[in-house]
Amino acid sequence: MNISTRDAGGVAVVDVEGNLDTNTAPEAQQHLDALQDDGAQKILVNFTDLDYISSAGLRVLLATAKRMGAAGGSFRICGLNETVDEVFEISGFSMILNVFGNEAEALEGF
């Protein structure tokens, strides 16, 4: 997995490439925690290059959503492939997280 952050008009866009699973989840968690520690109020996780996500990855997203919510920030996700989308549906995450089709849609009105 590769994870990196870029700025898009005040929104921290986090690109995740590869897999978000048992072995990579800790690194993703650290990365997102560091952004929040630095005071990021708007975070968009872009999954366009994500291959698959397992429950370990979902755990990272849930923890981030909870912390951002508590701090009054916004957290969005975009670019789910077929399999990731299926996982979001099965787990109910598509209903509790703010999911968008692509980056442009997600940034609109962020």
Place this chain on the structure above:
Amino acid sequence: MIELGSVSLAHVGSVRQVRKKIRLLTMQLIDEPLLATRIATAVSELSRHLVDRGGEPRIEVGLRQAEGRTELEICFTDLEPIPRLPFLDAFFDRVEYDRKEGQKHFIRAWCAIPRAGLVDARAASRLRHMVEQKSRDELVTDLEIKNRELVESFENLRRTTFAKERMESELNIGRDIQMSMLPLEFPAFPDRTEFDVHATLVPAREVGGDFYDFFLVDEDRLCVCIGDVSGKGVPAALFMAVTKTLIKSRASNDSSPASILTHVNNEISRQNEASMFVTIFLGVLDLRSGSFTYTNAGHNPPYIKTRSGDLVRLDKRHGPVIGALEDMVYGEDRVELSVGDTLILYTDGVTEAMNVEGELYEEERLVRSLSQESDTVEALVSSTVEEVWLFEGEAQQADDVTVLVARYLGTGTSERIETLTLSLANRLEEIDRTNQEFNAFAETHGLPTALRRQINLVLDELLNNTISYAFGDEGEHQIEVEIELKAGRLVLTIQDDGIPFNPFVGPEPDTSLSVGEREIGGLGIHLVRKVMDEVSYNRRTDRNVVILVKHLQDPPTDIMERTKES
């Protein structure tokens, strides 16, 4: 020496009579109740001992008079040596042990009777009368005993007749239960071309608790088994019915013969108050590959007759008879059958059949009989049984004769099965390696990307679970992953030797809660369940086995092309 006579100690009642007589006799000689009681007690104690052990004990009573002293002499005789009981020395003044005359063993004991005076002929005659004469009580007792014996022998006669009739009917009921449990219709699987099976059980009149069974565990696996229950009649038949049912129910979700018999043995041993047992040979034939996995629990070793006519004896044994010992772990072996190979299972009613000369049929004759040409499984079963009958001749069949024959005919098609087998250590990094290996496999065989990702997800969830929670210790463990791809489906099997754990029994997570309320626990298994089409868990012997199946919408191009080619 004045002999006063003898008394037979024929039964318990006579002990009381002897005691009474000795006491009265002593009282005639000297009016000392204490001494009389002492002697009478000593005599009756030893008498009781002799009566209890059976035999033909007697006592002889006499008086010895010399130099103005009188001694009472009691001689105990029996056909067996009379034991040296220490209390005799305490009661009598002198005891002489371990004497033998002819067939009779005896001991003599003397007790001095002080101030007894001389016993004249008249007195002696009176005393003799006292010893020899049977009292009214004694006569009545004798009569009662004779009477009781008569009643008993009549009762015995009646009971034997009744029991014999009852046994006959019980044997018949047992036989009915036994036969009703067997598959008797042939051909048993008219629509299956990969195998042919036939069996017969010829019941003996009395002894016998044989059974056989064959059934499809699933679409691709045939289970065959044969067994012999100890005992006969209704108990043996019920035991056989229970065993057969347990096997079938276990085999429905467990295809390992060792695991099936380990489980069945535990079930049976746990509540086996009658201490019955059963010998079983059980095997599972993979109809796609011809691979035959089998476990032998104390049963006669079966044979494989190869297509070319050679006989191979499956003489591996994997544990004791079923029902004898709880917690036995049975092993299993595997043999690869070629198309046309035939399995021959039989019970000891075949090899232990006896002719009028008292000779046994023995395995040698069976081997000779099996070597003969036979076209069909049915013909092989019949010829095997007929040879036994021919040998027995006029002799009565002593035990059930059972033969089961199964021939592997192959799939007849060249459907390809692609397999990826991996063994990984219980470290989380190994999940990555597994997924990479699978990705390469998926690419080679043209699996759709979405399917490949789903399997990645499933492997991550299950392997994470296993590595993180299955092993109670810090030690190194191996996890076996097998991925099987055939037209129509992908089968994923994960095995570990960790603590027994069924991942599919937990409650499903509530996926309708809000971000704040959501817990992540149980989500991984929920995803696996939803993504795959079939999930199952088995505990096989000492392993957790998880099997997952994904139905393929379109057979992978790779497989389709190869099928076309062939």
